[in-house]
Amino acid sequence: MNKPLILVVEDDKAIRNLITTTLETQGYLYHTAATGEASILEAVSSRPDVIILDLGLPDMDGVDIIRKVRSWSNTPIVVVSARSEDKDKIDALDAGADDYLTKPFSVDELLARLRVSLRRVRYDSGKLRRDSPVFVNGGLKIDYAAGSVRLDGKEIHLTPIEYKLLCLLAKNVGKVLTHNFILREIWGSYSSDLSALRVFMATLRKKIEKDPSRPRYIQTHIGVGYRMLRVGDDSAGN
Amino acid sequence: MNKPLILVVEDDKAIRNLITTTLETQGYLYHTAATGEASILEAVSSRPDVIILDLGLPDMDGVDIIRKVRSWSNTPIVVVSARSEDKDKIDALDAGADDYLTKPFSVDELLARLRVSLRRVRYDSGKLRRDSPVFVNGGLKIDYAAGSVRLDGKEIHLTPIEYKLLCLLAKNVGKVLTHNFILREIWGSYSSDLSALRVFMATLRKKIEKDPSRPRYIQTHIGVGYRMLRVGDDSAGN
């Protein structure tokens, strides 16, 4: 996962710096805003993972900001406020805030509560893209998340290099990949032999082609390289 | 949506009554538990929408309860505790709690924070939620609540690391987990050796595989990592 992006909305420069420097040491990215107006713009444009929001902004009521953000986004909002009255907390939480800290607050606690919110973001976003990315071509199926390959329903075992090779071809179905390109992608630019690639192609074909002499998936382009063909679904795949 | 079910875990009868009567007036359903043991059982059997948890239980460390519940469930946990030290809060939140209130607390604030959690439950439950206190795969059965593992009906003993390892694999059945991923998840990112992992894999296999040379559950992907296979139910499980 990439570094989370935190939007810090706080008009007091000292506190803002305290928060941002702390975030920096923890490896978070951050944007800042000092007014309600700016915070809304930032929330829209930079789509932060979490918003830390000071309620005491000069130009806008904090609860209104929460409501405004909530009208289009579920981004977690952690409120930081000088007001410790029950009513303030309840209003903010019911408006859509996810947490409420009163100043003066402990930086460590803020970080912990931030982690809680981030946990939820990560968890939710994992659910949204629940179906693992899969490549299907005829009877060939690559499950990238599982790292497995199926041919006509049966799982086949590939060595790491064979797997990388197949993925590379699959990512460029229909395109001819030159020898040099493949060698660079798989072995990383140095030290490699065409013959090595040929050997791996042979073993790979032996595994995924029923009749290696008349390949269905991987085609040789003499003097240039290889290419994976897009093949019509002829056999009971999946 | 039906009335939400809240599990109230609190050993002090007065506070418990305070909470439950409040919940009642708000139209919530509730169950109660006064010990850690009972709370786990309730969480498993009644599947509450939210758990309100007092950390100061007589029989079990509160953070352990959180961890145990989190091992199989994402039910929001709102902690209510007499301890107000930063460290206590952070430990609880990082263990998986969603919120932390210190006694004495305002009932209205508790209700507001409860609504925050419920809002999320309602939002989340649209997506498929896999909250099962047991994991079954062929003859292998993990009871997360009890922390026990059965193989073909017989209970087997696993050391803590072996158990975590098995749970990690079980949570990602069918997926290949890289060495680095496993090391990070089990040992927490620092200082660990592949060979250590291999040793634990060997001992784990010796315990759950009848024929360790031809593993049924845990497959090794050379140069990459390990993976648990989804295995058809072939032997009389349970």
Place this chain on the structure above:
DNA sequence: CCGCTCCATTAAGATTTCATTAAGACATGG
């Protein structure tokens, strides 16, 4: 037809990665 290049395939070494064992360090509870 011959010689050349490019390719597929096979086989055999070299290297990496793995499983397993055993011994020592560490912690835990009595």
Place this chain on the structure above:
DNA sequence: CCATGTCTTAATGAAATCTTAATGGAGCGG
């Protein structure tokens, strides 16, 4: 303090994988 169980580390042999080299076939121009 001992006893037990658990974790770590190191060493060994085995297995899988990668590399390299050799052989033979197909296409092409001379």
